[in-house]
Amino acid sequence: MKRFGAQSNSSNSTKNFPPVDLVVDDSPVHFIGPATQDNPLSHVRTRLMGNVVFHDRKIKWNRITLQLTGKAGLKIQVPVASLPQDAITGPADMTGTTMLQTTITICQVEKELIFTGAPVIDFGLHMPTHLPPSIKANSAFVEYTLVANFSAGTFFKKYRIQRTVLIKRHYLPSPSALIPSVEHHGVREWFEWSAEVPKAASAESGELVVALRWSVEKERVEVDRVELALEELEAYRFSIKSGVHSLPPKVIKFPSSLYHPPTFSTSSETHFIRTPLYLTKSNKIVQPLRMHTFNPFLEISHKCRITIHFTSGSEAKPLQLEFPMIITDCPSSGPSDIGESGMDGLLQEQRYQPRARPGIGGDDAVSVDLDLPVYTPAYYEQQISTD
Numbered sequence: 001m002k003r004f005g006a007q008s009n010s011s012n013s014t015k016n017f018p019p020v021d022l023v024v025d026d027s028p029v030h031f032i033g034p035a036t037q038d039n040p041l042s043h044v045r046t047r048l049m050g051n052v053v054f055h056d057r058k059i060k061w062n063r064i065t066l067q068l069t070g071k072a073g074l075k076i077q078v079p080v081a082s083l084p085q086d087a088i089t090g091p092a093d094m095t096g097t098t099m100l101q102t103t104i105t106i107c108q109v110e111k112e113l114i115f116t117g118a119p120v121i122d123f124g125l126h127m128p129t130h131l132p133p134s135i136k137a138n139s140a141f142v143e144y145t146l147v148a149n150f151s152a153g154t155f156f157k158k159y160r161i162q163r164t165v166l167i168k169r170h171y172l173p174s175p176s177a178l179i180p181s182v183e184h185h186g187v188r189e190w191f192e193w194s195a196e197v198p199k200a201a202s203a204e205s206g207e208l209v210v211a212l213r214w215s216v217e218k219e220r221v222e223v224d225r226v227e228l229a230l231e232e233l234e235a236y237r238f239s240i241k242s243g244v245h246s247l248p249p250k251v252i253k254f255p256s257s258l259y260h261p262p263t264f265s266t267s268s269e270t271h272f273i274r275t276p277l278y279l280t281k282s283n284k285i286v287q288p289l290r291m292h293t294f295n296p297f298l299e300i301s302h303k304c305r306i307t308i309h310f311t312s313g314s315e316a317k318p319l320q321l322e323f324p325m326i327i328t329d330c331p332s333s334g335p336s337d338i339g340e341s342g343m344d345g346l347l348q349e350q351r352y353q354p355r356a357r358p359g360i361g362g363d364d365a366v367s368v369d370l371d372l373p374v375y376t377p378a379y380y381e382q383q384i385s386t387d
Helices: 010-015 340-346
Strands: 020-024 029-032 047-054 063-079 097-113 120-126 140-152 156-165 167-170 181-188 191-198 200-202 207-216 223-240 243-246 250-253 257-259 271-276 298-310 319-328
Touching (some): 063 120, 097 120, 181 319, 191 319, 207 223, 223 271, 223 319, 257 271
Parallel strands (some): 029 167, 200 319
Antiparallel strands (some): 020 047, 063 097, 140 156, 181 191, 191 207, 207 271, 223 250, 223 257, 298 319
């Protein structure tokens, strides 16, 4: 039996091919919508496509096994004062902080291929529907690897190939999808407002647009300008005996956009307030805007902040309004014929369900209890003060 790198013919020997190779589709594995039963696309079984290429045709493989493994990890230095007592597992250092570090398995999907003597075997590995997207943040990660194990009898014992798999989750099926919006309204003294805020904004559109209307008594107060800005919240959490504990989120603020209303405007006029999505680094943007993410240890969420400033002649203080927002991108290709009711399902806002188990498994998948909330995150409509 020849060594792995050796080949029987002269043309292959110059290329120094391995006896067998595992090829995975270059495009990421796309999931659309949250991993909930309310998602109208949760029944769509996503597959990881690839093939096994046999270079050494003399080897008769007895067994070929594919195994997809997903892992999520947390490694963060946190102040001891911010942790509950049962979460402190080690001594604090000189700065009063301790290290939290753990890694869990998200999924294990296995599939066995039958060797038929063909030079190439194509495969499609059915993926579980509950998988969070791949990410590598400062203190947490989610990664997936596909391992192919080959065995060919006594002399040629085992051969192993590992490939990285990229998984993305989108909350919009296509850039042309109709995004549902929520209407908020309130009153403060002589100022009445109404805002129509979309549930999501797509990276492909490049901006967030909010429709704002107001009615004022111009003898007492008048709108001077309106600011619209996005904020990104990076929150880490972990599971302990008493439940899920969340650390204070890290807030990243992006530059605000100014809107000056026309001099002559009526209460029936709709003002469209816009702000760009800062998706690339620049002199002003150190950390670009990231997509909405929810996994066992990390949640990246967003909110938009509207600040209404009044003319200097009035004594009215600026009015601040905050609304949750899902920032997402769209898959390279996906279903586009989804109605507004279907989009509501894709952008379903669900409260946390402790100890929720994953849904449909993949090929011979092992169902893993993450002991953590099922995503997407719980968004609570903020009560706007009327005083």
